[in-house]
Amino acid sequence: MQQLIAEAAGRLAGARCLAVLTGAGVSKESGLATFRDPEQGLWARYDPMQLATIEGFHRNPKLVWEWYEHRFGLARSARPNPGHLAIAALEKLGPKVTVITQNIDGLHQAAGSTDVIELHGSILRHRCLRGHCGFDWSDVLEQGQMPPHCPRCQALLRPEVVWFGEALPERELERAFELSESCDAMLVVGTSGVVQPAASLPFVAARAGALVIDVNPERTPISALADIYLEGAGGVVLPQLLEALR
Ligand code: BJW
Numbered sequence: 001m002q003q004l005i006a007e008a009a010g011r012l013a014g015a016r017c018l019a020v021l022t023g024a025g026v027s028k029e030s031g032l033a034t035f036r037d038p039e040q041g042l043w044a045r046y047d048p049m050q051l052a053t054i055e056g057f058h059r060n061p062k063l064v065w066e067w068y069e070h071r072f073g074l075a076r077s078a079r080p081n082p083g084h085l086a087i088a089a090l091e092k093l094g095p096k097v098t099v100i101t102q103n104i105d106g107l108h109q110a111a112g113s114t115d116v117i118e119l120h121g122s123i124l125r126h127r128c129l130r131g132h133c134g135f136d137w138s139d140v141l142e143q144g145q146m147p148p149h150c151p152r153c154q155a156l157l158r159p160e161v162v163w164f165g166e167a168l169p170e171r172e173l174e175r176a177f178e179l180s181e182s183c184d185a186m187l188v189v190g191t192s193g194v195v196q197p198a199a200s201l202p203f204v205a206a207r208a209g210a211l212v213i214d215v216n217p218e219r220t221p222i223s224a225l226a227d228i229y230l231e232g233a234g235g236v237v238l239p240q241l242l243e244a245l246r
C-alpha cells in the first residue's frame, strides 16, 4: 500500500489542474451514513422512491421534510474528518483544486475547500416549488410549520437537493463536465459510481487522458477504470497521500 501511495503521489505531483470527485463515503468518518451500505446505508433503511423523488414528496411532504430535518440535524453537528481536511490541504500544494461533490452536507466547505461544485444540491438550503424563492434552513425551523410553506408565495418549500429523475443544476453540471475533460488528474473518493450522471465523470476524465485515482475500501466500476486504486478509508488514505506529496 505504501508503495501505491508513493506512486500515486509521484504521478499527482505534476498535475496543475486537479478535480476531486467525492461521494457519501468521504463523510462516513464524520458519522454520516452512506446510501448503499447493505446494513447501515440509508437505502437499506429508507425507501428512496418515497423520500428522494418528487412523486414521493407530493404524496407525503411532511414525511419527506421530517426525514430531511433529521438528516439536517446530523449534518449540522458533523465535523470534517481527516479525509475532508486532506482534500482542502491539497490546495496549499500548488495545483488548482476543484471539488465536485455529490454530497449535500457542506463538509468540504467546512474543511476549507474553496472551490466546491455541489452536484446534488445542499441540505443547508431550500426553495419553494414555484422555483423562484430560496431560503436558508433556519428560516424553515423558525416557521415551526411542517411541511413549511414559502413566506413569499405560499407554495410548498422543498430541500434544495436533487432527487431521482430530476435534472442536476445546469451550471454545476456543465462545469463538472468541462473540468473532467480538461483536468490533468481526477481523485475519486467514496462513491459507489452507480448514480448518473456523476458516475460518468471519471470516465470522461480518463478518456480525455487524465490520471484517475480511486480511494475506496470497496471496489467499484470506478476502481476498475482507475490508473491507481487505493483500497481504504478516505480518512486514512488521504492524509497519507497528502504527506507523500509534501
Ligand atoms: C468509503 C468509506 C470511507 C465507505 N472512505 N469511501 C443512466 C443509466 C441508468 C440510470 C440513469 C441514467 N441516467 C439517469 C439515471 C437515473 C438516476 C440513476 O443514476 N439511477 C441509478 C441508481 C441507476 N439518476 C438520476 O435520476 C439523476 N437525474 C438525472 O439523471 O436526470 C436526468 C434528467 C435530465 C433532464 C431533465 C430531467 C431529468 C439524479 C440523481 C440524484 C441522486 N440523488 C441522491 C439523493 C440526494 C439528496 C439526499 O442526499 O437526500 O444523491 S441518491 C444518493 O446517491 C445521493 C448520492 O449523492 C448519490 C450517490 O451515492 P454515493 O455518494 O456514491 O454513495 P453510496 O452510498 O452509493 O457509496 C458510498 C461509497 O463509499 C461506497 O462505494 C463505499 O464503499 C464507500 N465508502 N466508507 C471512503 N470511510
Ligand code: ZN
Binding pocket: 128, 129, 130, 131, 132, 133, 150, 151, 152, 153, 154, 155
Ligand atoms: Zn415562493
